[in-house]
Amino acid sequence: MLSPLAHDVNATDAPLARAALRAHYKAVRSHTEALIASLSAEDLCIQAAPQTSPGKWHLAHTTWFFETVVLRALDPDYVVVDAHYGTLFNSYYHSLGPRHPRPQRGLLTRPDLPAVLRYRQAVDQAMGALMDTHPSANWQQLLWLVTLGLEHEAQHQELLQTDLLFALSHNPLAPCAYPALPTSPAPPCEPGWDDVPGGTYHIGHNGTGFAFDHEGPRHAVVLGNCAIARYPVTNAAFQEFIDDGAYCRPELWSSDGWDAIEQQHWTGPLHWRDSGWAFTLQGLQPLDPQAPVQHVSWHEAQAYARWAGARLPTEAEWEAWQQVHDIHHGHQGVGQAWEWTQSAYSPYPGYRPWAGALGEYNGKFMVGQMVLRGASHATPSWTWRPTYRNYFPPDARWQFSGIRLAQDR
Secondary structure, X not given: OOOHHHHOOOOOOOHHHHHHHHHHHHHHHHHHHHHOOOOOOOHHHOOOOOOOOOHHHHHHHHHHHHHHHHHHHHOOOOOOOOOOHHHHHOOOOHHHOOOOOHHHHHHOOOOOHHHHHHHHHHHHHHHHHHHHHOOHHHHHHHHHHHHHHHHHHHHHHHHHHHHHHHHHOOOOOOOOOOOOOXXXXXXXXXXXXXXXXXXXXXXXXXXXXOOOHHHOOOEEEEEOOEEEEOOOOEHHHHHHHHHOOHHHOHHHOOHHHHHHHHHHOOOOOOOEEHHHEEEEOOEEEEOOOOOEOOOOOHHHHHHHHHHOOOEOOOHXXXXXXXXXXXXXXXXXXXXXXXXXXXXXXXXXXXXXXXXXXXXXOXXXXXXXXXXXXXXXXXXXXXXXXXXXOEEEOOOOOOXXXXXXXXXXX
């Protein structure tokens, strides 16, 4: 899907460059609409928890982002589609105006789905005209903002799926969101460990191509000898943890993790059902014992690591492992589920948030969150890069989050 030119924010303006950017824009926006093609308007309007959003809201919010961050910034003659949409579909940008309360997004039956799709079409037309006619002197600004908007949309493509899965999981009919595709069992996991020698490593984005602000600046870290598991923790391995009574053993858990067990009655990963089944976007499916476990919180990942006589890797160790062993998307299980690290989400040395409203994108969330690395099967593969930092609160389970272990050497 990705044009290398569209992802290179230092590319020079040329007719082929503009054509590549337009093609990439169309492909990403079309993929979002493909994700909702088999869903009903009712499917797209439900919100099952305050931290999730309805699919219809994701469709509109990503469109509002292009309208506000790109069109209104670069086209002085642009007129917004509807002045009310800013309040309805702003997420958390305080500097861009008032916002409808996040926990109440499921109450927004109006505008209806056809109106939201018309909104997307109108903004897409305006974006196409902008990409065709924006002055070459300002090409870099256009390219960077459009690329940012597409990376942002890719994040919401995954969120749309995780939020939908969580919402449908409350339906006793266990509905299927997407047709089940023919699949083969996961390949046998590779047991063992990859050594990561101690020393000085440089982690973080090097400034070439797109990255979010929190991925840099690149900086040196000193690591001791460690090892990273060659494969994520599997469903079968996590079942052994459950069978050993782990959810009844407070000595394995952090204080907050044990509180979550008592208050939320956890007995296994979110979406697991009895007798080896799990609820998925394809409805109820048998658990593949060799597939990486998903939908576990940081608390569960930490407790599993303690039970297994290991620990979670730091994000610096995870990135150093990628460098030493040339780990990439799809290799050694990377990309099947996000992998919790033991690192709190905090700024790198010398970090500076983006200027203006975009400074609210990441920096203000650097408290009370834990870092995940890698990607999941719902992450668009063209966004993969080893410096990508995802983050969620330690009790979050509705994401496609899993576990990879580390140990000291």
